[in-house]
Amino acid sequence: MAPTKQAPTRQAITLKGSTNLVTEFFKYAANTILFQRGVYPADDFHMVKKYGQTVLVTQDLSLENYLEKILKQVNKWFLTGSITQLVLAIIAKDSRVTLERWVFDINLVDPPSSDSSEPAPAKPESEIQAEIRNILKQIVSTVTFLPVIDEPTVFNILAYTSESADIPADEWVDTDPLAIEASKSQQVKLRSFSTDVHRIEAMVAYRYEG
Amino acid sequence: MATRTVDMASIEQQKENITPMPGGRLASKLAANFNCASKSVSQFKQQQQLQREQFESKLSEVEELDDPLEVYVDYIKWTHDNFPQGSNSESGLLALLERCTSCFRDVLYYKNDPRYLKVWLEYSNYSDSPREIFVYLAKKEIGNQLALYYEEFAQYLESAGKINDARQVYEIGIELNARPFLRLEKSYKKFEERMMLRNNAPDSNTSSSIRDVLSVKKGSNSDSIGNENDGLSSSRKRQKLQVFNDEEYEQKLPSFKEALLDTLGLKDLGTIKARIKENVLSPKPWKGEIIKQKTESSRPNSSKFEVYKDQPESQENYEIIEDSDNLAYTIIHQPGKNTEKVSLNMKLVYPSPEEEYCFEEILAMSRRFDKLHIKNENIIPNENFSYPVERNQTYTIPLKDDTFTIPLKDDLQDDENESVKFKTKENDKSPNSPTITMYSKMAANEVYSMFNDAANNLTTDDEFDAKSEQENTTNYDGFVTETIRFPLKDNQEEPQRSKEVSNKDIEFRRRECEKLTFHRASIKCIN
Amino acid sequence: MSYNPKTPSRHHRSRSETKTPLTPSHNYGTSQSPTKSLYRKKSQADITNPFIDTRDGRTHSRAGSPSKKRSTSPIKKVTSAGSGGIPVSRSLRKQASVGLIRKGGVESRIDVITRDYVPPATSSQSQQQLSQPRSEGKRSKSQPARDTRDRFITTRDTTDDVTAALDMMTLNAESSSPGHTARIAAATGVPLGRRVLAYHEAPPASTSDSMLGQQRELVRPLYTRPGALPTSTSSTTNKTRRIATQPERVLDAPGIVDDFYLNLLSWSCLNTVAVALAENSYIWKADSGEVVHLGEAPEGSYISSLEFSNDGQFLGVGIGAGEVELWDIETQTKLRTMTGHSTQVACLSWNKHILSSGCGDGSIWHHDVRVARHKIGELTGHQGEVCGLKWREDGELLASGGNDNVVNIWDGRVGDVAPGTKGYRKVDETQPHGSRKSQCFLSVLSCLLSNLDFIERFISFPSYLK
Numbered sequence A: 001m002a003p004t005k006q007a008p009t010r011q012a013i014t015l016k017g018s019t020n021l022v023t024e025f026f027k028y029a030a031n032t033i034l035f036q037r038g039v040y041p042a043d044d045f046h047m048v049k050k051y052g053q054t055v056l057v058t059q060d061l062s063l064e065n066y067l068e069k070i071l072k073q074v075n076k077w078f079l080t081g082s083i084t085q086l087v088l089a090i091i092a093k094d095s096r097v098t099l100e101r102w103v104f105d106i107n108l109v110d111p112p113s114s115d116s117s118e119p120a121p122a123k124p125e126s127e128i129q130a131e132i133r134n135i136l137k138q139i140v141s142t143v144t145f146l147p148v149i150d151e152p153t154v155f156n157i158l159a160y161t162s163e164s165a166d167i168p169a170d171e172w173v174d175t176d177p178l179a180i181e182a183s184k185s186q187q188v189k190l191r192s193f194s195t196d197v198h199r200i201e202a203m204v205a206y207r208y209e210g
Numbered sequence B: 001m002a003t004r005t006v007d008m009a010s011i012e013q014q015k016e017n018i019t020p021m022p023g024g025r026l027a028s029k030l031a032a033n034f035n036c037a038s039k040s041v042s043q044f045k046q047q048q049q050l051q052r053e054q055f056e057s058k059l060s061e062v063e064e065l066d067d068p069l070e071v072y073v074d075y076i077k078w079t080h081d082n083f084p085q086g087s088n089s090e091s092g093l094l095a096l097l098e099r100c101t102s103c104f105r106d107v108l109y110y111k112n113d114p115r116y117l118k119v120w121l122e123y124s125n126y127s128d129s130p131r132e133i134f135v136y137l138a139k140k141e142i143g144n145q146l147a148l149y150y151e152e153f154a155q156y157l158e159s160a161g162k163i164n165d166a167r168q169v170y171e172i173g174i175e176l177n178a179r180p181f182l183r184l185e186k187s188y189k190k191f192e193e194r195m196m197l198r199n200n201a202p203d204s205n206t207s208s209s210i211r212d213v214l215s216v217k218k219g220s221n222s223d224s225i226g227n228e229n230d231g232l233s234s235s236r237k238r239q240k241l242q243v244f245n246d247e248e249y250e251q252k253l254p255s256f257k258e259a260l261l262d263t264l265g266l267k268d269l270g271t272i273k274a275r276i277k278e279n280v281l282s283p284k285p286w287k288g289e290i291i292k293q294k295t296e297s298s299r300p301n302s303s304k305f306e307v308y309k310d311q312p313e314s315q316e317n318y319e320i321i322e323d324s325d326n327l328a329y330t331i332i333h334q335p336g337k338n339t340e341k342v343s344l345n346m347k348l349v350y351p352s353p354e355e356e357y358c359f360e361e362i363l364a365m366s367r368r369f370d371k372l373h374i375k376n377e378n379i380i381p382n383e384n385f386s387y388p389v390e391r392n393q394t395y396t397i398p399l400k401d402d403t404f405t406i407p408l409k410d411d412l413q414d415d416e417n418e419s420v421k422f423k424t425k426e427n428d429k430s431p432n433s434p435t436i437t438m439y440s441k442m443a444a445n446e447v448y449s450m451f452n453d454a455a456n457n458l459t460t461d462d463e464f465d466a467k468s469e470q471e472n473t474t475n476y477d478g479f480v481t482e483t484i485r486f487p488l489k490d491n492q493e494e495p496q497r498s499k500e501v502s503n504k505d506i507e508f509r510r511r512e513c514e515k516l517t518f519h520r521a522s523i524k525c526i527n
Numbered sequence C: 001m002s003y004n005p006k007t008p009s010r011h012h013r014s015r016s017e018t019k020t021p022l023t024p025s026h027n028y029g030t031s032q033s034p035t036k037s038l039y040r041k042k043s044q045a046d047i048t049n050p051f052i053d054t055r056d057g058r059t060h061s062r063a064g065s066p067s068k069k070r071s072t073s074p075i076k077k078v079t080s081a082g083s084g085g086i087p088v089s090r091s092l093r094k095q096a097s098v099g100l101i102r103k104g105g106v107e108s109r110i111d112v113i114t115r116d117y118v119p120p121a122t123s124s125q126s127q128q129q130l131s132q133p134r135s136e137g138k139r140s141k142s143q144p145a146r147d148t149r150d151r152f153i154t155t156r157d158t159t160d161d162v163t164a165a166l167d168m169m170t171l172n173a174e175s176s177s178p179g180h181t182a183r184i185a186a187a188t189g190v191p192l193g194r195r196v197l198a199y200h201e202a203p204p205a206s207t208s209d210s211m212l213g214q215q216r217e218l219v220r221p222l223y224t225r226p227g228a229l230p231t232s233t234s235s236t237t238n239k240t241r242r243i244a245t246q247p248e249r250v251l252d253a254p255g256i257v258d259d260f261y262l263n264l265l266s267w268s269c270l271n272t273v274a275v276a277l278a279e280n281s282y283i284w285k286a287d288s289g290e291v292v293h294l295g296e297a298p299e300g301s302y303i304s305s306l307e308f309s310n311d312g313q314f315l316g317v318g319i320g321a322g323e324v325e326l327w328d329i330e331t332q333t334k335l336r337t338m339t340g341h342s343t344q345v346a347c348l349s350w351n352k353h354i355l356s357s358g359c360g361d362g363s364i365w366h367h368d369v370r371v372a373r374h375k376i377g378e379l380t381g382h383q384g385e386v387c388g389l390k391w392r393e394d395g396e397l398l399a400s401g402g403n404d405n406v407v408n409i410w411d412g413r414v415g416d417v418a419p420g421t422k423g424y425r426k427v428d429e430t431q432p433h434g435s436r437k438s439q440c441f442l443s444v445l446s447c448l449l450s451n452l453d454f455i456e457r458f459i460s461f462p463s464y465l466k
Helices: A009-036 A061-080 A125-144 B008-012 B027-039 B041-060 B068-082 B093-103 B114-125 B130-140 B147-159 B163-175 B181-200 B204-217 B227-233 B256-261 B272-276 B359-371 B417-421 B441-458 B463-478 B506-514 B516-526 C032-040 C072-078 C090-097 C159-169 C178-188 C210-223
Strands: A045-050 A053-058 A083-092 A098-108 A153-162 A172-174 A185-194 A198-207 B005-007 B317-322 B328-333 B340-342 C194-199 C247-252 C265-267 C272-277 C280-285 C290-296 C303-308 C314-319 C324-328 C333-338 C345-351 C354-359 C363-368 C375-380 C386-391 C397-402 C406-411 C425-430 C458-462
Touching: A009 A045, A009 A053, A009 A061, A009 A083, A009 A098, A009 A125, A009 A153, A009 A198, A053 A061, A053 A125, A061 A083, A061 A153, A061 C194, A125 A185, A125 A198, A125 B008, A185 B008, A185 B027, B005 B008, B005 B027, B008 B027, B027 B041, B027 B068, B041 B068, B068 B093, B068 B114, B093 B114, B114 B130, B114 B147, B130 B147, B147 B163, B147 B181, B163 B181, C265 C303, C272 C303, C280 C303, C280 C314, C290 C324, C314 C345, C314 C354, C324 C354, C345 C386, C354 C386, C363 C386
Parallel strands: A185 B005, C303 C345
Antiparallel strands: A045 A053, A083 A098, A083 A153, A098 A198, A153 C194, A172 C194, A185 A198, B317 B328, B328 B340, C247 C458, C265 C272, C272 C280, C280 C290, C303 C314, C314 C324, C324 C333, C345 C354, C354 C363, C363 C375, C386 C397, C397 C406, C406 C425
């Protein structure tokens, strides 16, 4: 599905570029979510300029490294097209109840019909950045309806991959999806953004006590 | 997934109108709410009103229900869902909370109902003195078996800096075995942890201030507390006043704890409005209120710019008046503007706001007027030239006595006979005087040429005139109607023609020819 | 058998020693126990079945400890610092990597999603084990983690059995009943052929002082209280002007719409206040106390914004349907209606004879009120509704704030150009804050509040205007 290595160089470059873009997005999105939901203390975060606006990233080195490791692998999966979904689940520390699931669907943009002729014009980076900005803003504005989290929480990043994916055995393990109880789950679809190759859709599911 | 996914976009648009609630909100309800509201505001409001009435009717029967609190809780929940802005006049949330709390405050059954307590807690958010409410609840023994009460109270105290009080609150709760006990214990433990971490900052100041406050507050209760106030009066270091010196008797002061548990001296909590009425100005009607500006505000000294006004629709009132000479003119009344006088009958020109006729049309209509049956608004051309035909309108074309219109003969088949195709108008213009029909165009042309020759002879070098006359000559063929006017006196003016009309108008030209000298002179001046 | 006690389970939780046919346990268990069992087993530990209480020799299995962590003790020994990184043999990994569905056996009769998972070694010691009961309805944990380990305890006697069982348990479309598989796939939301993976390490705990954060957490709810303690919000930092906290006057405003996005109040330089209550607009002359009912919004719509012109002679009225009306104050008549906007006009701002209007679709139009073709410019730069709009007094700059949390500052040059001219955007300040409403030009000129706060439905006049 995804352009493989035999694909023309241009496509390969696009794939790589797009992958990096998306992986970077995940990094900032994850940081934003962790900050907004209070998984880590606010002091841990500092502002940086990215996507034409200020975003918050963590200063905590261990957290940063942790995310790096995960995202590196995610990046590799992107290149092989084996990853379909990335989930950041927020779980109560004590009771292990999943409070929120931030789900990012990964789809591949349909290749242009005429792949022999000139490739479709590349999507301008500014446009992609604008779309990412919107998603991040939406994440911030979810505070209006998400339940306040009183208790300490931890997060987990889950990757949904295909069977054939190459998984470093000692690093990734199968787990359960940490789903929220269906009767208590509310889902809100957020915006999406797409590059030339990938299309990412965001959604948040949260636990709502009637 | 079982639940449907809500699109954030619909919520995002109104995100500033949503008050966040600690328990979160149902996104689906929010989206539904906003979608309904956007579609039709009035309908939506009606629906809401209906639902609200349903609740109210249920509430009226509250005495007969087994669990009346449930109705209140549902009603409050409905208010939350439908008014995401929170408490405002539309939602009536605060009033509702007040009703609910005061309704059941003495009902034993609900004293330890967590739902009831939650209503109280929400109510306390809108109060400017939540502490009072907590104390009231304690004295009323509402929620004293519920861990939630102690947690909330302690949290409030902690954020207000009253650590010891908060600690005591926890202790009371644990003593009384409030449910759920484990959770309360956990909260207490966490609280203690926080306090330990905070131990760097000496909070002795706060504690002493608390004591001061407490001692003052509990002046009236000190007797009932018991034997802890023994040593009160002994220390008298100061000579001036016998002031009880706190610091030595810290331990002996009636503790906050006891104060809470003491049920005497309970004041009734009034409504929030009553409590704050002296602090808050009550709203007054606007009329009569004056606020003058102390400093003269800066007024721009530029003149008021002229705004383009939309074409007046039915704002203007036309008043048609006929003066002594049977000339009609219109007085236009427009609010805010000076009344205007227009020397023509505007009603003919604008019979209705959407209609406008030019003078030629009016002429044509007036000529064919006799041919039209006005009754049922059907046009029936008749061959009868007789006048007058009945008409509905009283407006008439103010023609001079010496002018008349000449209707064309019916057998002229060319398109000059447009009059047959005229739609019926409301106002039919019937000429005052009989008209003469020119039976042949050629004859007419001949007559015109006579005039033109006369005109041509007079002008020699005026190209303008020549041109116009040339044009006139050629245009004669195209005319549908003609009006022959007898020569006018020079000083008479044409009341109908307050505007210049196109030079294709024969009549006008003719008049010009008649008054040739005068016109030429004026044209020369113009040139 | 889910560990959910509600489900009638033939396999009692405390079945550690039960010898039941090998069945993949439903428990996806707690991270630790499977891990531990993994660890323990020689090599065939049935990863899928954490409960595989292995041989009797195992001391780990605590007989009769129903839902207690199975064999936690042994695990503890082996687990490395709780951070995971359980070295398991390749074969195990492989097997583990395949989702298992229990086929045949007892489980298949029970519609339970049985997807075993190798415990993600995500939990550190301090954390509880992650265990999510998986059942058809995706129930959340109904009991504390520790107790949920109820699983199907099965034992395997021989490795052969294990392998065989493992094979059986392979989530294989062909081998299991398609209906069952499909049901499971549907219930989990995870299509067949997909795996759910988690990083083996747990996320690090916060290293900074959490007390501060906790304190903040504690205090946060108070800050969001509507009727907060009178911790004053009076901004006395402004040296030149003190803004009072108490209103000077409170006037009743029944019917005023409590909507953040609407701007229903305007005070002219001639000391006249215009207010919109539902569909009606009123003018109150503060000098004389006289109140005049100015007009009504067209049928079916409502007034969404009011703004006096700079000289106080005209009032611009934005309508919910997208029109902008212009009223003359002296004659109290409507002069014109400027149409064109697609949705509600929630904010207006005057610059001499130019009236700028911000629309719900994010566009800002410039209208020249003196000419028939009023639209002389358009600024598109907002993706959310325009909440606040304000010209600088000299007409050089226009500030606009939107629901997309963006503040734009536009060049004020508008000429008599054809419609469709785009304004030039100078500055775009995007902050992770809420919508931009109060537009003030702080830099050079006086600070003009473009909206006053409503206290319920009362309008209060800050006495700073005195």
